[in-house]
Amino acid sequence: xxxxLTLFAQALMFAGFIWVIATxxxxxxxxxxxxxxxKIADGLAAADRAKQELADADARVAxxxxxxxxxxxxxxxxxxxxxxxxxxxxxxDAIAEAARxxxxxxxxxxxxxxxxxxxxxxxxxxxxxxxxxxILGREIDGARHRELLDQVAGEI
Amino acid sequence: MxxxxxxxxxxxYIQHHLGHFARDLTPQVSKDGFMTIHADTMxxxxxxxxxxxxxxxxxxxxATSGVPGRWQAFVEIVLEFIDGQAKDAYHGTSKxxxxxxxxxxxxxxxxxxxxxxxxxxxxKIAGFVGATFFGMDPHQVHxxxxxxxxxxxxxxxxxxxxxxxIFFALRAKGIGGFVHEMFTAxxxxxxxxxxxxxxxxxxxxxxxxxxxxxxxxxxxxxxxxLLIWVLGSVSVFGALAASVLGLAWGLFHILxxxxxxxxxxxxxxxxxxxxxxxx
Numbered sequence: 001x002x003x004x005l006t007l008f009a010q011a012l013m014f015a016g017f018i019w020v021i022a023t024x025x026x027x028x029x030x031x032x033x034x035x036x037x038x039k040i041a042d043g044l045a046a047a048d049r050a051k052q053e054l055a056d057a058d059a060r061v062a063x064x065x066x067x068x069x070x071x072x073x074x075x076x077x078x079x080x081x082x083x084x085x086x087x088x089x090x091x092x093d094a095i096a097e098a099a100r101x102x103x104x105x106x107x108x109x110x111x112x113x114x115x116x117x118x119x120x121x122x123x124x125x126x127x128x129x130x131x132x133x134x135i136l137g138r139e140i141d142g143a144r145h146r147e148l149l150d151q152v153a154g155e156i
Numbered sequence: 157m158x159x160x161x162x163x164x165x166x167x168x169y170i171q172h173h174l175g176h177f178a179r180d181l182t183p184q185v186s187k188d189g190f191m192t193i194h195a196d197t198m199x200x201x202x203x204x205x206x207x208x209x210x211x212x213x214x215x216x217x218x219a220t221s222g223v224p225g226r227w228q229a230f231v232e233i234v235l236e237f238i239d240g241q242a243k244d245a246y247h248g249t250s251k252x253x254x255x256x257x258x259x260x261x262x263x264x265x266x267x268x269x270x271x272x273x274x275x276x277x278x279x280k281i282a283g284f285v286g287a288t289f290f291g292m293d294p295h296q297v298h299x300x301x302x303x304x305x306x307x308x309x310x311x312x313x314x315x316x317x318x319x320x321x322i323f324f325a326l327r328a329k330g331i332g333g334f335v336h337e338m339f340t341a342x343x344x345x346x347x348x349x350x351x352x353x354x355x356x357x358x359x360x361x362x363x364x365x366x367x368x369x370x371x372x373x374x375x376x377x378x379x380x381x382l383l384i385w386v387l388g389s390v391s392v393f394g395a396l397a398a399s400v401l402g403l404a405w406g407l408f409h410i411l412x413x414x415x416x417x418x419x420x421x422x423x424x425x426x427x428x429x430x431x432x433x434x435x
Contacts, residue, residue: 002188002192003190003307003308003311004188004189004190004191004192004193004194004308005181005190005191005192005193006192006193006194006197006198006306006308006309006312007308007309007311007312007315008312009193009198009312010197010198010201010303010308010309010312010313011312011313011315011316013198013201013202013205013312014259014263014312014313014316015316017205017208017209017259017263018252018255018256018259018316020209021209021212021255021258021259022251022252022255022256024209024213024216025209025212025213025216025255025258026235026254026255026258028216028219029212029215029216029219029231029232029235030239031219031221032216032219032220032221032224032228032232033221033232033236035221036221036222036224038221039221039222
């Protein structure tokens with residue numbers, strides 16, 4: 001245990017190594033470490049932000065879908081109503097048309113039947129007259145017996 | 157392992173291994189005087205310091221803030237651990253504390269770890285090198301591989317820390333504040349003789365205790381190893397016992413090596429921190 005010049009040489013060496021570590025080793029490594037920490041922090045923040053944005057987008061999408069669904073429901077309801085209206089209108093038109101046509105047909109029928117009656121009536125009158133002529137053997141004066149004939153014709 | 161011991165007495169064997177590769181720069185004045193340099197301590201500590209710097213430099217050379225390589229990650233873990241310890245113990249603003257802590261811990265750890273190399277391996281290599289390149293008697297070549305088992309190395313570090321403590325104190329308080337505290341703390345200004353005595357003793361005891369703790373542990377560890385190897389030279393049974401004991405002591409020594417490096421570092425930081433505090 002003899003203390004000698006080695007002590008000073010060692011002290012100088014120690015100071016030299018401290019200097020090397022303090023200037024060449026530790027600062028660049030510390031920089032790298034701190035930069036990495038910053039990067040990691042930034043990355044985590046970005047991830048959080050992205051998550052928030054995703055949630056926002058999801059909410060927006062859900063909102064849009066809900067709105068679209070409501071719109072679609074409204075449109076189909078409207079279409080339904082319109083269809084019902086159209087069908088109703090067509091039904092009423094058809095009913096009216098049918099009634100009109102039936103009325104026309106009935107009028108025609110009545111017309112034809114009255115005409116036929118008229119013809120029949122005159123023919124019956126003629127037949128009656130002819131029958132009567134044959135029965136009576138003499139001609140019935142058409143002019144004189146018009147009143148009678150009409151009466152007969154009216155009775156038919 | 158201990159071929160010397162077959163020719164040497166145990167005392168000579170131990171003395172041989174505790175001898176330094178010492179060269180007095182002024183041999184005409186005195187033998188082993190103050191101007192002596194312990195070449196083994198110097199070379200070993202310098203090489204180990206270089207290994208430390210080189211290892212760190214390899215990591216920081218391509219230091220990236222992206223995904224670090226394995227070595228960079230390892231160095232980062234070690235240095236961040238030391239940085240964390242330093243920041244826990246030191247509350248000042250100096251950016252020098254972490255490099256001091258890194259140097260102390262890693263350098264001391266490496267120097268202490270030289271204890272794990274069986275001492276006769278090193279003696280053999282040193283004897284061979286000395287005989288081949290310097291024409292020395294191989295048995296006269298002393299080579300202590302553990303620089304921290306040389307009180308010069310530990311005192312050098314603790315005295316450097318001591319000057320750093322003074323520097324930190326002066327920077328934090330100024331000369332006036334520092335001297336004022338030397339005279340007035342802790343008993344007040346009327347007790348200044350007691351104060352100054354106490355403060356000086358307190359101040360000086362710190363580097364001495366730092367250096368002696370590390371030196372004592374490593375020197376003692378080395379002597380225990382030497383005693384075990386002496387036992388190994390006795391007989392076959394002794395060699396077996398020495399293997400078991402050597403293994404056991406080596407395993408226990410791992411704890412001591414790391415612990416002593418850590419204690420030296422932590423206490424240095426705590427002392428530096430204390431010097432900046434106002435009393």
